[in-house]
Amino acid sequence: xxYSVTEPSARQKWIAGILVALYAVITILxxxxxxxxxxxxxxxxxxxPPKVVFQPTLEGYVNLFTTRTxxxxxxxxxxxxxxxxxxxxxxxxMTIVGPSRFGxxxxxxxxxxxxxxxxxxxxxxxxxxxxxxxxxxxxxxxxFFILSTRMMPPIAVAIPIFLMYRTLGLSDTHLGMILxxxxxxxxxxxxLLKGFIDEIPVEYEEAALIDGYTRFQAFRKVVLPQAxxxxxxxxxxxxxxxxxEYAFAVLLTSGEAQTAPPFIPTIIGxxxxxxxxxxxxxxxxxxxxxxFTILLRKHLLRGITFGAVRK
Amino acid sequence: xxxxxxxxxxxxxxxxALDDVSLTVPDGSFVVLLGPTGAGKTxxxxxxxxxxxxDQGQVLIGGREVTALSPAERNVAxxxxxxxxxxxxxxxxxxxxxxxxxxxxxxxxxIAAKVQAVAETLRIAHKLDNKATALSGGEMQRVxxxxxxxxxxxxxxxDEPLSSLDAKLRAELRVExxxxxxxxxxxxxxxxxxxxxxxxxxxxxxxxxxxxxxxxGTPREVYENPVSLYAASRLGQPRINLLxxxxxxxxxxxxxxxxxxxxxxxxxxGEDSLVRRIEHLGDQTRLHLTFRSHDLVTVTEAHSxxxxxxxxxxxPKAPFYFDASGARLI
Numbered sequence: 176x177x178y179s180v181t182e183p184s185a186r187q188k189w190i191a192g193i194l195v196a197l198y199a200v201i202t203i204l205x206x207x208x209x210x211x212x213x214x215x216x217x218x219x220x221x222x223x224p225p226k227v228v229f230q231p232t233l234e235g236y237v238n239l240f241t242t243r244t245x246x247x248x249x250x251x252x253x254x255x256x257x258x259x260x261x262x263x264x265x266x267x268x269m270t271i272v273g274p275s276r277f278g279x280x281x282x283x284x285x286x287x288x289x290x291x292x293x294x295x296x297x298x299x300x301x302x303x304x305x306x307x308x309x310x311x312x313x314x315x316x317x318x319f320f321i322l323s324t325r326m327m328p329p330i331a332v333a334i335p336i337f338l339m340y341r342t343l344g345l346s347d348t349h350l351g352m353i354l355x356x357x358x359x360x361x362x363x364x365x366x367l368l369k370g371f372i373d374e375i376p377v378e379y380e381e382a383a384l385i386d387g388y389t390r391f392q393a394f395r396k397v398v399l400p401q402a403x404x405x406x407x408x409x410x411x412x413x414x415x416x417x418x419x420e421y422a423f424a425v426l427l428t429s430g431e432a433q434t435a436p437p438f439i440p441t442i443i444g445x446x447x448x449x450x451x452x453x454x455x456x457x458x459x460x461x462x463x464x465x466x467f468t469i470l471l472r473k474h475l476l477r478g479i480t481f482g483a484v485r486k
Numbered sequence: 487x488x489x490x491x492x493x494x495x496x497x498x499x500x501x502x503a504l505d506d507v508s509l510t511v512p513d514g515s516f517v518v519l520l521g522p523t524g525a526g527k528t529x530x531x532x533x534x535x536x537x538x539x540x541d542q543g544q545v546l547i548g549g550r551e552v553t554a555l556s557p558a559e560r561n562v563a564x565x566x567x568x569x570x571x572x573x574x575x576x577x578x579x580x581x582x583x584x585x586x587x588x589x590x591x592x593x594x595x596x597i598a599a600k601v602q603a604v605a606e607t608l609r610i611a612h613k614l615d616n617k618a619t620a621l622s623g624g625e626m627q628r629v630x631x632x633x634x635x636x637x638x639x640x641x642x643x644x645d646e647p648l649s650s651l652d653a654k655l656r657a658e659l660r661v662e663x664x665x666x667x668x669x670x671x672x673x674x675x676x677x678x679x680x681x682x683x684x685x686x687x688x689x690x691x692x693x694x695x696x697x698x699x700x701x702x703g704t705p706r707e708v709y710e711n712p713v714s715l716y717a718a719s720r721l722g723q724p725r726i727n728l729l730x731x732x733x734x735x736x737x738x739x740x741x742x743x744x745x746x747x748x749x750x751x752x753x754x755x756g757e758d759s760l761v762r763r764i765e766h767l768g769d770q771t772r773l774h775l776t777f778r779s780h781d782l783v784t785v786t787e788a789h790s791x792x793x794x795x796x797x798x799x800x801x802p803k804a805p806f807y808f809d810a811s812g813a814r815l816i
Contacts, residue, residue: 378566378568378570379570379572379573381557381564381566382564382566382572382630382633383572384536384537384557384558385537385563385584386587386633387558387584387587387590387637388558388588388589389558389588392587392588397572400574401573
């Protein structure tokens with residue numbers, strides 16, 4: 176092997192590899208813990224020292240999705256459990272009386288998360304295109320203004336928003352939460368997408384204009400397909416924020432439009448917090464974003480590093 | 487096909503890109519706009535295409551005022567210097583794109599036939615199903631020329647379409663474009679800074695200088711009768727020799743510069759010059775001469791026996807004289 180200036184030596188590669196592996200273990204550990212806790216019994220979940228090896232059970236998941244009620248031993252004897260889920264709760268002299276609110280809350284998260292992501296990306300794409308292509312008066316000031324909305328933590332304006340929402344009747348509504356998350360995400364979306372659209376040479380659109388298309392048709396048929404990567408990665412960023420948002424969700428939603436993050440910690444079990452159910456909820460809650468991100472990870476990587484290298 | 491007319495067109499950016507340009511491109515002609523970078527060639531083309539609009543003046547195509555119309559409404563075809571293929575489409579889709587536009591709404595069977603015909607003309611039929619990005623530079627440019635040729639636009643506009651190609655392909659496509667233009671009887675407005683393209687393809691040449699149209703005429707007119715020092719410098723290979731007017735004597739009053747194309751230097755008579763360097767190009771031989779401490783370049787026969795260090799008497803023959811502002815005197 177010949178000596179190279181840019182290629183690290185085998186020893187350096189080993190050290191780098193070990194450091195990366197170590198970092199990966201540290202970051203993945205909490206995730207593994209949560210997933211594992213979801214399959215523990217309540218007593219295993221609070222055992223000290225924590226149990227690494229345990230008898231897995233679906234108790235947490237059953238508790239997450241159901242509401243249960245305690246029965247007398249006589250009642251239990253008369254009504255033997257029918258399904259595998261009933262058999263699990265029967266251990267505690269309980270029967271399942273109906274579904275929990277988790278499904279509805281999860282659905283709220285999906286509606287609000289994806290709704291606001293769609294709106295952020297849709298409006299962001301149009302705004303970014305205008306900023307990228309047209310002579311907008313005070314363009315730089317406007318772009319800075321848009322960015323400046325991101326310079327304080329959104330929760331800093333929680334009280335005015337709370338009052339506004341109460342007055343407008345937007346509290347605890349899907350529309351209210353979608354609008355709120357869109358407002359927060361829009362600055363990121365405009366900035367990210369402007370970077371992507373700036374990179375698409377204007378000659379493509381001009382060619383389409385010459386080829387007999389209107390400006391909007393050129394945008395739709397030529398710009399949008401080429402901005403797909405940028406749109407995908409922007410969508411992920413927007414979704415991650417809207418999906419995980421907790422503070423506003425706690426403040427502004429309580430029933431109708433409550434999302435999963437404020438709901439999960441309220442899962443109470445018998446004699447205290449039902450940690451396996453909480454962990455099961457957290458695990459399921461992680462899944463959509465995780466799947467989304469893994470599917471689109473190439474775009475995401477480009478989204479993070481975009482603009483760093485000029486072609 | 488149609489005539490293009492520009493009336494007193496002015497366009498200002500940070501500087502004046504076009505300054506009161508009036509120009510008529512006759513129906514069926516091949517007009518080449520010549521000038522260095524920044525002369526306003528591309529801006530003029532964009533005025534005609536509708537991609538940009540004049541601050542003042544009018545643009546007419548086929549006698550119809552189009553100044554305020556969009557490119558689609560003008561029905562012009564344009565070939566760009568680069569970046570012109572839609573990278574997310576195949577070659578076939580690229581060629582069909584203008585035919586599918588709301589402007590033309592061509593039926594699918596006609597699209598297929600036209601795309602095939604154009605692809606064969608441009609010898610890219612075997613690449614129709616390739617992705618646009620999987621082509622060589624020459625193929626890409628042929629596709630983008632093809633995208634203009636599938637239509638029957640009022641005029642064809644070409645913005646240095648051959649400048650990014652290698653010399654061999656450039657020579658081939660030069661001939662091909664000229665053939666297509668004369669077959670179709672089409673009106674071409676063609677921008678280049680390559681004088682060979684200008685001389686070989688043009689029926690008319692327009693010389694642009696800092697946004698002004700300084701001369702418009704046939705290639706022969708512009709070559710043999712340039713209006714200014716600037717126009718004279720645009721054409722000719724090797725370039726015209728520009729020397730102090732009094733170097734040979736007989737300069738008219740007010741002349742500061744004498745312009746000598748190679749054929750305006752008579753060899754064998756007159757005053758002595760020193761042969762400094764000889765370039766044998768095969769079909770001709772270039773002579774680098776020093777005459778009274780001024781360098782000049784001319785051509786001689788291919789098998790010239792001259793050698794560096796030889797003495798060669800020369801004398802101007804019907805030269806151009808220019809005044810201090812660069813305007814032609816005689």
